Amino acid sequence: MKAVIAEGLIKTYNKGSIKALDGLSLDVEEGTVLGVLGPNGAGKTTTVRILATLLAPDSGRVSVAGIDVLKHPDEVRKIIGLSGQYAAVDETLTGWDNLIMFGRLYHLSANAAKSRAIELLEQFNLTEAAKRPIRTYSGGMRRRLDLAASLIIRPKVLFLDEPTTGLDPRGRQDMWGVIDDLVKGGVTLLLTTQYLEEADHLADEIAVIDHGKVIARGTSDLLKKQVGGERLEIVVENQDLTAAKEIVAQVSGGGGINVDEGLRQVSAPVTTGSKALIEAAKLLDEKGIHPLDIGLKRPSLDDVFLALTGHVAEEKKDEEVLLTQGRKRGK
Amino acid sequence: MNAISDALIITKRQLLQLARVPELILFSIIQPIMFVLLFRFVFGGSIDTGQPGGYVQLLMPGIFVQTVAFTLAATAVGLTADMQKGLIDRFRSLPISRSAVLFGRTLGDAALNIVVLTAMGLTGYIVGWRPTSGLFNVFLGFSFLLVFGFAMSWVGVLIGLSVREERVATNATFIAVFPLTFLSNAFAPTTGMPKPLQYIAEWNPVSTMVAACRQLFGLENQFGATAGSFPSENPLMMSIVYMILIMAVFIPLSVRKYNNSSKR
Numbered sequence: 077m078k079a080v081i082a083e084g085l086i087k088t089y090n091k092g093s094i095k096a097l098d099g100l101s102l103d104v105e106e107g108t109v110l111g112v113l114g115p116n117g118a119g120k121t122t123t124v125r126i127l128a129t130l131l132a133p134d135s136g137r138v139s140v141a142g143i144d145v146l147k148h149p150d151e152v153r154k155i156i157g158l159s160g161q162y163a164a165v166d167e168t169l170t171g172w173d174n175l176i177m178f179g180r181l182y183h184l185s186a187n188a189a190k191s192r193a194i195e196l197l198e199q200f201n202l203t204e205a206a207k208r209p210i211r212t213y214s215g216g217m218r219r220r221l222d223l224a225a226s227l228i229i230r231p232k233v234l235f236l237d238e239p240t241t242g243l244d245p246r247g248r249q250d251m252w253g254v255i256d257d258l259v260k261g262g263v264t265l266l267l268t269t270q271y272l273e274e275a276d277h278l279a280d281e282i283a284v285i286d287h288g289k290v291i292a293r294g295t296s297d298l299l300k301k302q303v304g305g306e307r308l309e310i311v312v313e314n315q316d317l318t319a320a321k322e323i324v325a326q327v328s329g330g331g332g333i334n335v336d337e338g339l340r341q342v343s344a345p346v347t348t349g350s351k352a353l354i355e356a357a358k359l360l361d362e363k364g365i366h367p368l369d370i371g372l373k374r375p376s377l378d379d380v381f382l383a384l385t386g387h388v389a390e391e392k393k394d395e396e397v398l399l400t401q402g403r404k405r406g407k
Numbered sequence: 408m409n410a411i412s413d414a415l416i417i418t419k420r421q422l423l424q425l426a427r428v429p430e431l432i433l434f435s436i437i438q439p440i441m442f443v444l445l446f447r448f449v450f451g452g453s454i455d456t457g458q459p460g461g462y463v464q465l466l467m468p469g470i471f472v473q474t475v476a477f478t479l480a481a482t483a484v485g486l487t488a489d490m491q492k493g494l495i496d497r498f499r500s501l502p503i504s505r506s507a508v509l510f511g512r513t514l515g516d517a518a519l520n521i522v523v524l525t526a527m528g529l530t531g532y533i534v535g536w537r538p539t540s541g542l543f544n545v546f547l548g549f550s551f552l553l554v555f556g557f558a559m560s561w562v563g564v565l566i567g568l569s570v571r572e573e574r575v576a577t578n579a580t581f582i583a584v585f586p587l588t589f590l591s592n593a594f595a596p597t598t599g600m601p602k603p604l605q606y607i608a609e610w611n612p613v614s615t616m617v618a619a620c621r622q623l624f625g626l627e628n629q630f631g632a633t634a635g636s637f638p639s640e641n642p643l644m645m646s647i648v649y650m651i652l653i654m655a656v657f658i659p660l661s662v663r664k665y666n667n668s669s670k671r
């Protein structure tokens with residue numbers, strides 16, 4: 077069964093002059109994770125706000141857990157959790173105050189709200205900070221508290237809008253761990269992100285959106301095949317280029333080797349990830365070659381866009397390449 | 408029933424904020440107290456009211472009404488801040504009654520008014536304010552003030568929901584309230600104003616409120632001078648009419664605006 081369906085969503089702003097969504101359609105199978113991947117301004121937040129009952133589209137159809145979002149928003153609100161792009165909690169109050177307030181607004185009894193708050197603080201590693209005002213929290217702690225607040229009623233369907241944007245690598249790892257656990261618990265999740273790496277790690281399926289439309293969708297493997305997966309890149313001194321080329325050929329299995337003499341760089345697509353990297357390093361070492369640089373280059377959002385649309389993602393901001401190695405969930 | 412308990416949770420949130428940051432109460436109180444002292448000692452000596460007990464008897468109701476009228480600003484700014492921080496979006500994603508957030512806020516601001524009015528009343532008493540109408544009428548007077556503040560708060564809700572930035576909310580509310588309180592009988596009699604202004608001032612709800620409070624606190628000359636117009640003759644009735652009118656217009660408008668904010 078589909079837990080989320082959006083069909084032909086159109087949303088314009090400023091009397092039609094800004095087209096935020098241009099016939100966007102997507103769906104999420106119950107119990108799975110859909111990663112909505114897109115650059116700034118693609119329409120991610122607009123989509124999430126429509127699905128979470130906050131915004132009415134100009135036209136289109138939306139349903140969550142089989143309930144029509146536009147006709148019965150109150151029913152939908154009882155089963156969804158939303159954590160928006162920016163943490164939306166009361167800064168003046170403590171983490172504890174916030175969770176109790178939201179618990180009560182979900183109509184939990186005073187006692188139920190308390191025990192749920194204790195659970196969530198524990199789960200999100202915030203117990204120690206519980207009695208501090210939110211304004212003393214770090215960005216990562218805020219995000220975690222915001223997420224905790226959206227989980228109070230154990231929602232069936234969860235919407236996370238760029239849950240890791242603005243977090244440092246450590247914070248991002250923590251957030252991934254938390255989200256992994258939620259997904260194991262069986263929640264249906266739609267998350268948006270600007271990072272291919274993140275969608276790859278967290279999502280069962282990815283929908284790439286651009287200018288308010290889905291331009292590609294599929295599993296990350298499928299997408300990567302379209303994009304061309306990781307590349308092994310080695311930079312060496314000029315006299316070592318030929319030797320390096322042989323090594324790369326050996327490690328990558330031979331296809332698609334590219335030698336750039338100007339950059340003194342040899343590269344080739346690899347399928348074995350860090351294993352290829354280690355092997356190449358070992359072989360270089362055996363030959364007594366000291367590489368100036370060696371690494372795996374993951375396809376970035378730019379590469380995806382380049383491959384899918386022939387143009388790079390527009391209006392992008394900090395397009396950082398994630399340093400962290402994504403741990404694969406076994407699925 | 409859920410609608411009421413939802414609203415009270417929002418109200419409680421505001422009271423908790425005051426408990427967590429006591430400076431918030433402190434500064435809400437200091438300003439009106441400062442007004443009482445400034446007016447009492449700066450103008451008090453030079454304005455002859457012909458009133459037993461002097462200017463302070465006329466002044467206090469004026470400052471009370473001005474202070475509760477400014478609830479509008481607190482409400483508007485608070486609401487705009489909540490919108491900017493995304494809190495209103497979060498509230499709107501919860502399964503709560505559509506007006507709970509707005510009622511919660513206006514009730515919270517009314518609750519703060521109780522504290523503020525108490526502090527002002529005590530300060531007034533210390534500097535010579537003596538209501539002579541008996542406990543019941545004094546109680547009635549303060550109740551009037553609270554309800555008027557609540558009504559003005561709803562004007563603030565509409566402003567708060569309509570602007571996009573806190574600073575705009577601050578300015579917009581000052582522009583709304585200052586003329587209202589100065590084009591009135593709050594600090595000086597309307598009889599000294601040019602005719603057209605006098606007309607406006609006498610029909611101004613702030614004037615009828617001030618006159619009503621003066622009456623309830625036991626003053627004979629409620630307008631500060633005999634004006635003779637309809638509102639100056641019937642300030643209690645006119646004030647009640649105004650309060651009902653303000654609420655009847657601004658509560659539905661605000662609730663509609665809140666629910667339609669998804670269309671933006």
Ligand SMILES: Nc1ncnc2c1ncn2[C@@H]1O[C@H](COP(=O)(O)OP(=O)(O)OP(=O)(O)O)[C@@H](O)[C@H]1O
Pocket residue numbers: 089090094095096114115116117118119120121122123161270671
């Ligand atoms: N309230 C609004 N008024 C006018 N234009 C808007 C409004 N909200 C969004 N837009 C426009 O709609 C488009 C889609 O915005 P949206 O916020 O959905 O993008 P996004 O994918 O979430 O971007 P980001 O990665 O920056 O969060 C953008 O061009 C944006 O400028």
Ligand SMILES: [Mg+2]
Pocket residue numbers: 120121122161237
């Ligand atoms: Mg966004």
